[in-house]
Structure formats: structure tokens, C-alpha cells
Amino acid sequence: MAKRKRDSGDDDLGFRTPTRRPLEGRRSRDADPRAGRTGAEEPAQKKRETGRRKRETGSRRRETGRRRREGDARGEDVKARRETGRRKGATGSRPAVRDDAAPARRGRAGLGPLPLALGLLAAVAVGGLVVSVMLGGNGVEGGTTATDVRPRETVRIRTEASPHPRPTATPAAAQRPSEASEGATVAVVEGPAAGPTEEVPPPSAEPEGDALEKLAARSSTHAAIARLLEDYRRLFDPSALPSAGPLLEQFRERQRREQELIEQLRAMGPAAVGALKDMILGLDARQYRIFLGKALAGMEGPDALSAVAEVLGQVKDVALQTTLARFLPETPDAAATLASAIQGEQSGNLRTMLLREYNRRVGPNDPSGADLLRRLALEDPDPNVRAEAVTILGRRGDPSDQTMMEQIISQEKNLSIRQRAIVSYAETGRTQALPFLEQLARNPDTSLPVRASAVLAIGRVGGPQAIQSLDLIAQTDPSQEIRTRANRLAQSLRRRAQDATEPKRMQRPPMRIDPAGGGVAPRRP
Known part of the structure; x- marks a missing residue:
């Protein structure tokens, strides 16, 4: 039946054409058994439907869990069978047979005992022949089997x-x-x-063993060092240390044994210096070179120092050079060796490291050390070396370095070096440096980082005059950041001065509870 088209005139007259319901939807609703029920029965039916759906969902979840557990068990079974096959293959026994080979085994089982016996005899004969060939057997001679059982x-x-x-x-x-x-x-x-x-070894590389054998053949001392190197190598074998126990204990035990080997190398005396140098320069493995470098650098005597200087000049390994410098004894002779190494080194980072080690071995009153530091602070091409030299000079606190610090502050282009020179100027001049630092901090033409470093240097000086200078800067400086820094430093200096003037509080002994119930009592030391 054709639907009646909607006429626009109906809307104008206030009538609307009723919309007919589709036939399929009407039939489906008429066929629904719940359509004729009353409104009171609908909530109970909904509850029953909801419960049924929940039960179905629970059943599906339980089925999924069961299947997952079965899959995990099956996976564990497969893993166990694979592990068993791998172990059997590693021990030389018959490899594990997969499940898909079971029909083939069942098929072979029906062949009868005679073919199986013949096959067994053939396998035994072939196995004996293979064993005879592998052991170098010469065949049957005079009714006996002559075999060569020498190791392969x-x-x-x-x-x-x-x-x-x-x-x-x-x-x-x-x-x-x-x-x-x-x-x-x-x-x-x-x-x-x-x-x-x-x-x-691979064809393109020379084996370390061959190089060590050549070095060990030079003398008995070289051979003794090679044997100690073999003992050192065994320290890194997992079976050399007890497996039980924490890793930290194993590491400490390895360090202890390594130190014992180093002491054995040093106990060889000056006769082993040349052999150690040959080993360090002749081997390629960094691990062994560093181990031998620790022993060589810790030896006393001019021969050992000259050998260290020669190795520092020839090798380009940063780890080895750092080890040699740090293990040198803290003596003036060792400082002279490091000074010559600084002048001959091309790398700025290595010169910085050598300069730190040199400063550890030079006394504060050594004029030769101060001359080297001043020359490096002014003339070294590497900014890291210059900055390190300026810092070391400031820590020495020599008032004669004030003029040089003023020169660096006014002429240096590197901001980091200028800031270090400002702090070093305060450490070398103390209260005499306050006028220059206050003028530098309040100069509006100076950059903000330089002014902030000047405020910090005033705080490094300390004392009542430094507090007055900081208060003046905190009240009058146009920069908020400079005022905040000056105010914080002034308060810190006041608290420090107050703590220094107050008498120390008497520390009471810790109290303990009396187990008899008599209160508390001082704990006995």
C-alpha cells in the first residue's frame, strides 16, 4: 500500500498527517510474549533477565580461566620437555624426541625382533669403529686391539x-x-x-697470548710478571670466587686479592721496573695495562718515576694515564714528574687532571709550584686548565696573587674564569679585597653574572665589614636579584657570628628506661 505524501497545506491548517508504523516492527512487537503483561510484572522479569545474564557471564569467565590455566600448564610442559632435550643434547645422550615422532616409533615397533637385533649389532659395530678411529686405533693385530690413548x-x-x-x-x-x-x-x-x-685468534688481530709469551721470554722477571698476570686473570673467573654471598662481598674479595698481587709486583723491587714498563707498552689489553700501572706508579725510587714519565709521554690512553698519576707517591720527586708531564701533554683535559694531582703533591710554600700555577693561569691555551689554575691559586691564599687576579678579572674574556678569579681574589686578599669587590658589585656597567660573583666573594670574606657591605648593596642596588643575594648572605653571616659567640650547650648523656620500672636513668658509656 502506497504511503500518502505529506501535504504542506496540512501544516497551514493545523493538521498533521499521522505517520504509519512499519509493518515489521508492529509484527515483532505483537509476537513478543512480554507485550501483553502488566506493568507490575515487568520489574520482576527484568531482574530474572539480569540474573540470567550475570550467570552466563560468570560461566564464560570460569571457562576462560580454565582454558588459560590449561594453556599455562601445557606451556610449562613444553618448556620442561625442551629443557630436558637440551640437557640430554649437552651431555651427549640421545636428544629428546618430539610428540609427532610417536607414530613413527609405533610403526617401527611392529617390525619384529630380528630386524631390531640386526640393527643393534650394526650400531655397535659402527660405534666401535668410530671409537677406534677417534682414539687413534691401528686395527686388530695378533688378536688384540692396539689403540693410542694419548690425549688429543x-x-x-x-x-x-x-x-x-x-x-x-x-x-x-x-x-x-x-x-x-x-x-x-x-x-x-x-x-x-x-x-x-x-x-x-682472528686472522686480522694478533693474539694477546702470543704477545705475552714473547714478552715473558725476555727474562725471568718478565716471566714472573706474566705468571702474576695469569693469577690476575683468574680473579674474573666466576668459579674463582664463592658464588654464595652478596655481590658487594665478592667485589671486596676481588679487590683484596688484586691488592695482594700488586704488592707482590712491587716487592720485586727496582729490578722489575723495566719489565713492568715493557709489559705496559707491549700489551694491548687495557685491563692488564692498568693493573701493571698501579704497581709501577706505587714503586719508590728514581727508576720508577722515570719509567712512569716515559709511559705518560708515550701512551694516549686516558684511563692508564689517570691511573699512573693518581697512584704516584705524594713526594716532591713525584710532583716534578707530573710537572714535566703537564708541559709535554697536548690534551687540555689530561693537563687539568695532571694539574690536580700535581697540586696534591706540592706544599703551599713551594715557590716552584706557585710559578707553574701562575704561568698556567695566564698563558695556557685551554680554558679548563686556566680555570683550574686560578682556583688552586685562590685556595693557596697567597696575598701576592691579588695583582694577577685583578689582571685576570679585567682582561679575561671567558666568563667562568672571571668568576673564579673574583672568588680567588677574595680568598687571597680577605678584608683588603672588600673595597674592590664592593665597587665591582655596584658598578652598573658590569654584567649581572660578574656582579653576582662579586657579592658571593664578599660573603666569602666574612666578618663585620663584609656584613656592612652586603647591607649597603641590599638597600641601594637597583637590581632585585643582587639585592636578594646580598640580603641572604648578610643574614647567613649574622647567624654564623651569633652561633660562634653563644656558649656551647652541654650535651646530656642519652637516657635509658629502667627495666625494673624505676623511671629513666643516664645510660652508662
């Missing part, structure tokens, strides 16, 4: 770099290919062993 030679080819390189070739028993370490290829060569296990 094992040649290990390293295919990836080890985190702890082996300095020497160590003897080891012959291994089967299945027992070889991961990352290495083992080739079994028939015949008598020609010597210990030999490390075969």
Missing part, C-alpha cells in the same frame, strides 16, 4: 671477543664439541698433544 690436542678458535681476555695460553683437558663453551669452535686433532691448549 684441542684447538679453540675464538669467534667473539671475551670481556676478560686471556693473557696466556693455559693447559686444558680435551673437550668434546658438545661441551665447548658458547661462542667458540673446537676442532679435535688426532695424534699426541703437542703442548697446552692454544688460542687461535
